[in-house]
Amino acid sequence: MKRGSTVNFDGVYVENTASVVGPKEAEGPLGKYFDKQVKDDLLGQKSHELAEIRFHITAIRYLMNKSRRKEEDVDLCIAGDLLDEITGASLTMREFDVPFLGAYNACATFAESLITAALFISSGKFKRIISSTSSHFSTAERQYRFPLELGNQRTPLAQWTVTAAGAVMLSDIPSKVAVKRATVGKVVDFGVTDGNDMGACMAPAAADTIVRHFSESGLKPDYYDLIATGDLGTAGSELMKVLAEKRGIKLGSNYNDCGAMIFNRVWQDVGQGGSGAACSSSVFSGYIYKKMLLGDFKRVLLVPTGALCSKTSILQGESIPGIAHAVAFEVVK
Amino acid sequence: MKRGSTVNFDGVYVENTASVVGPKEAEGPLGKYFDKQVKDDLLGQKSHELAEIRFHITAIRYLMNKSRRKEEDVDLCIAGDLLDEITGASLTMREFDVPFLGAYNACATFAESLITAALFISSGKFKRIISSTSSHFSTAERQYRFPLELGNQRTPLAQWTVTAAGAVMLSDIPSKVAVKRATVGKVVDFGVTDGNDMGACMAPAAADTIVRHFSESGLKPDYYDLIATGDLGTAGSELMKVLAEKRGIKLGSNYNDCGAMIFNRVWQDVGQGGSGAACSSSVFSGYIYKKMLLGDFKRVLLVPTGALCSKTSILQGESIPGIAHAVAFEVVK
Secondary structure (H helix, E strand, C coil), X not given: CCCXXXXXXXXXXXXXXXXXXXXHHHHCCCHHHCCEECCCXXXXXXXXXXXXXXXXXXXXXXXXXXXXXXXXXXXXXXXXXXXXXXXXXXXXXXXXXCCEEEECECEXXXXXXXHHHHHHHHCCCCCEEEEEEEECHHHHXXXXXXXXXHCCCXXXXXXXXXXXXXXXXXXXXXXXXXXXXXXXXXXXXXXXXXXXXXXXXXXXXXXHHHHHHHHHHCCCHHHCCEEEEXXXXXXXXXXXXXXXXXXXXXXXXXXEEHHHHHCCHHHHCCCCCEXXXXXXXXXXXXXXXXXXXXXXXXXXXXXXXXXXXXHHHHHCCCCCCEEECEEEEEECC | CCCCCEEECCCCEEEEEEEEEXXXXXXXXXXXXXXXXXXXXXXXCCCHHHHHHHHHHHHHHXXXXXXXXXXXXXXXXXXXECCHHHHHHHHHHHHCCCCEXXXXXXXXXXXXXXXXXXXXXXXXXXXXXXXXXXXXXXXXXXXXXXCXXXXXXXXXXXXXXXXXXXXXXXXXXXXXXXXXXXXXXXXXXXXXXXXXXXXXXXXXXXXXXXXXXXXXXXXXXXXXXXXXXXXXXXXXXXXXXXXXXXXXXXXXXXXXXXXXXXCCHXXXXXXXXXXXXXXXXXXXXXXXXXXHHCCCCCEEEEECEEECCCHHHHHCCCCCCEEECEEEXXXXX
16 A cells, blocks of 8 residues: 655644735735735846845745844755746845755745755754745746736636745744644646646646545544645636545635635736745735634645646646645644 | 754665766766666657656666665655756656655755755654656756757866766665765855856855864764765866865865766866766766775765756846755765
8 A cells, every 4th residue: 555645743833924925915815914015026126036036035034033033043944936946045045144955846835845844843953944935927927938028918727926925934842833744745747738727737736635635644624724725726726626526525615725815816817816936835924824823723734736847848848747735734722 | 153054864774776877977987887878868759858857767767676666665756957947857756656845956956855855764754765866968058058059169167967867765774875964055155157167156065065064063074985076077176175175174085076077077078077966866876875885985975066047047147156965975784
């Protein structure tokens, strides 16, 4: 029998979180929950790439300030983003005198980073680790699709890359919210080749990870107050629910998607909803974590989802497999 | 005082390794040590990107076969490469029903992957993990520099990206070679902007990690039979030695560089030597590990080195910082 990939944690806690978002995210339904809302998504920089780096730096600095921690208090940063060669996270880390490991699982990077940090703390060899990701609408459009200057029409299944950075400080010091368990995902390929339909690329992987999470943990979906995928968007979420139900896991009203939550599809013109490596990290850091502190959510399963492709792989006609990792947070006191 | 980032391991072992190299690497001084040498670096594929993926798949399959392990025996693969969005590793993992975490620290990715795997095994929650990386001369030239069809002249400080894949199986089952300690690197930026002089970009980070490794572990350089950086090349290695010596660490004849070892600079026309995410992984998997099994090396410090840039960051005039992580292997029985 196949060995599972669901692990339980004991003694890994969320010390604090920080989120910085752009103007469109600030206008959305979760706007008031984010720590910082900026008015200009270029942040006075000469390129959107540099602006994205500035978002990421700001989130980490703000997290340290909120937590009253200095660089020497942080053992490690595990960070990533969607820019080629994760240059966003790499150049962000120029600003910090902290050891760095770069993570990449597309928009599931935030989960990868959290799971890695939680396991490192579990090993007893690290005490405090920052997990963070960034994304930016304008850098993602240029890199994966078309320069914005072209004014291309967007397809009906397209999503809107979130302009934001989210950062979480995990530590071994007991606090209200703990990381309790996680399921590491596999690459799942249903042969989708449409780079504008990321929801369909990622839904099979999300369903696989969610189904495995419940079969390996022995829990049932209603154990959680909220099960939130990363950025499947509205159509992708529907697809995922069908796939999960075929394998015996029926998701109810406690299911939602960070990409569907962060924008209002009716008037924000975002296609199927938000996406990007910072979609799940900003929604968790801004909204979910604060709701957990308030006691509104007691048990949350966060399932960031990633589409594994590059401009080159899409142009070469390769299919776009997906990956998703699940991380469970619980209020413990 | 700054908390160190050097960790010790107890109970993490190398179960086996595998390496697959292209024709130029097979002709080099270490040729006979690699498990598989292929004659055609396109491997019958229609693109070099697909060929690189085929190298990576072959290395992992060969590692499993050598180790007599099946997919269900492997808890996790931690893999990366240099292609945009690490599509090489991501699409490689389509072929395996094994959980996957994608790593990216440029050519230091192999070290990142090993350290992460060793910490996961240390946590007691994973038992057997594959760490692997690939690189390919033709994909790297096209992506970072120029299409090969242009026939551009190479600059004197350029290096030659290794066409190979290397894979290592770490486990908690005692064997001859153990992972004993590791130092996680920081992003170090000396402001170098020449994308053809990777040695200079990475040397400051390598020196920093090596100096920190010795100050944090309390060991001296002559403790190791071999200290091998990943791919500084000949000029970069000289630069690194000067920088380390300024900080009190004098490296002697036990120091070498995987990029300098894998090719013969006199007749192989490789500039300063080999580079690429598979440079250190193939040299470790092919040469160093086998020399350790023979008892020719008893203690080895491997320091894979990475230059953190993308085509976009270079064209935008950003400097190219470096990163390096150190991993110590020892013969334990």
